[in-house]
Each structure stands twice: as structure tokens, then as C-alpha cells.
Amino acid sequence: MTENLSAIQKGFRKLKTLLGYRTKARHVDLQPYAEQLDYLWEKRVKQLTIDQAEAENMPDESCGRPEIIGIPFGYINDRWARLLAKMQDNDELWTYSDYHGGRSGSMGIMLCRNSKVIATIVTVRF
Secondary structure: OHHHHHHHHHHHHHHHHHOOOOOOOEEEEOHHHOOOOHHHHHHEEEEEOHHHHHHHOOOOHHHOOHHHOOOOOHHHHHHHHHHHHOOOOOOEEEEEEEEEEOOEEEEEEEEEEOOEEEEEEEEEEO
């Protein structure tokens, strides 16, 4: 199932690029809202290493933006760097899918510590 979701994520990103849409990706510091967002832990899909996260979010030629090709997370690389700066020993990276049906929801990567979401990057919003 996680392989299918990854293929869906990649296909969705390519479709948005081809249609001229930009993903509204952003970095969100969830620490002040940790209690309110405990539900996000339940939306996790698969655990990733840093290398896997960067490989899955590496823009290629199909993005049509040569200035970001080969840069992990493309235009939001600075947000990725801020998320990594918060990482401590034994923290985990997880993908998540918070789909509400229709045109509502998001997918991205979250930094978790002791089963609590510390920070997240939204990579796809729909």
C-alpha cells in the first residue's frame, strides 16, 4: 500500500506541475499546538530515513524548473533544513496523509519524537 501511495504522490506532483500549479508546501512548527494535533500521529503512512525522504522529494526534469533540479525538496529546501535542525537522537521521520475527501487534506513529512509530532512539512495540499 505504501508503494502505491508513493506512486500516487509522485503522479499528483507531476500533474500539478504540468498544469502549472505550485504546491503550497510549507514548514509548520507544531510544538505550540502539539496537543491539538495528536491526531496527525494516527495519519502516518511509512517511516523514512533522511536519505529516503530526500530521494522521494527530489525534483527532476519533469518539474520544468531547472533551478531546483537535484535540490532535495526544491523550493522548500530551507524548510527541510529547519526541520532537520530540530532532529535529535531517536527522532523519526514519517510520511503522513491527512485526506478529508473531496478537495481537502494534505500529505507531507513529519518529525516525531516519542510518538509526538514535533514539526512537519506539507508537500501536497488538496
